[in-house]
Amino acid sequence: MTTRREREQQVVAEGRVVADFGRDFLVELADRRQIVCTRKGRKQDAACGDFVEVRLTGSAQGSIERVGTRRNILFRSDQWKEKTLAANVDQAVIxxxxxxxxxxxxxxxxxxxxxxxxxxxxxxxxxxxxPEHAESRRSLEAWERIGYTVISMSAKFDTAALLPLLEGKITLLVGQSGMGKSRTVNALVMEEVARVGEISASLGIGTHTTTFSRMFRLDRDAAIVDTPGFQSFGLFHLTEGQIAEAMREFRPFLGECKFNDCAHLSEPGCAVVAAAARGEISAERLSFYQVLIEQHRELHDQHPDWAR
Incomplete structure (x- = not known):
């Protein structure tokens, strides 16, 4: 005859990681109940937004047994380590x-x-x-020209421009420290922030600043994922080819260069550099890319054995 605790430990439930506290995770089950879970082993990699199977070890505790297949995942990385921000999101707001x-x-x-x-x-x-907003908004027209949506808002007074873009989507919120990210989250989901803060405190995790990724429900079909504020966004995990492909205005010209292994730096016959000379790619974006590739090569030369 099994005890109640033994029966609970036999129950495997499906859920979604809604907060990544490092060693512990907050998982939301199908019935919207949230439980604190641990990893099954050190090598198990779970991220905020992951769909998981958990084995219940108590009424509000569990262990993550399996992580489901990811639709996408966002990293940032440097020469020392890689940090997972979130998985399975529909969009990001920078x-x-x-x-x-x-x-x-x-x-x-x-x-x-x-x-x-x-x-x-x-x-x-x-x-x-x-008062500085108008000038900053004009500077962002360069990104609108290459197809990005740009909005103006005030987390303090008016989030109306942002709200329709969040409907029915899981949105990752990214920003440098000081951009008003915490105020934005509070304006959207104050009650959810307070509740997750209580859980953070019970786990001995600071609540005044975001140190780990956390998902907050806006309604049944929409949520935002708040990420830690940081000052740099390393891309050490990407290859040079992935970086070039990620420059969306480069794409019509990739594959048109004289040499198949063209890095779009100073090689003769480079279609990307030629497009920039014609004004079809901004000189600033090309310069950003070229500096990034040079830094990328330097770091990889210094750390040839680095791997995810």
Whole structure:
């Protein structure tokens, strides 16, 4: 005759990871109940947004037994480590602000990461109440010209432009520290933030700043995934070919170069460089790409054994 605890441990349920606390995960089950789970082993890799099978070890605890197939996953990485931000999302919103001034390099790196992962990206310029906003908004017209959606909003006063874009989607929110990401999340899902904060506190995890990715429900069909604020977006895990393909305005010219292994730096007969000379690709975006490739090569030369 089995005990209640033994019977609970035999139950395997399906759920979705809604918070990645590092060693522990918050998993939402089909009945919307949320339980704290551990990994089955050190090598098991789960991320916020993953669909998982969990073995219940108590009324509010479990162990992740299996991670389902991922539709997509977004990483950032440097020469030392790789950080998973989220999996199985429908889109990403890259949050910028005029004060402190946003980094165009960070924006471009974020867009490359999203393109490489197959995740559509939206650019949201926050703090529309600031006088510097108009100038920053004009500077983003360059990204509109290559097909990105750009919106203006204020997490403090007006999120109306953002809300329709979130309907029916799981949206990853990415931004440098200081762009107003926490205020944006609070404006959208204050009650959810408070509840997950209580769970964080019970696990001994700080609640005043986001240190791990967390999913907050907007309604039955929509959610946002809040990610830690950071100042750089490393792409060490991508190949040079993946980076070039992720520059969306390069795509019509890839494969048209004189040499098959053209890196679009200074090779003769480069179709990408020629397109930039004709004004079909912006000089700034080409320069960003070329600097990125040079840095990428330097880091890989220094760390040839690096692997995911």
């Amino acid at each position: 949050l910028l602000a005029p004060r402190p001034a946003f980094s165009e390099a960070f924006l471009n790196l974020s867009l490359v990461a999203c393109e490489a992962a197959g995740i559509p990206a939206i650019i949201a310029l926050n703090k529309s109440d600031l």
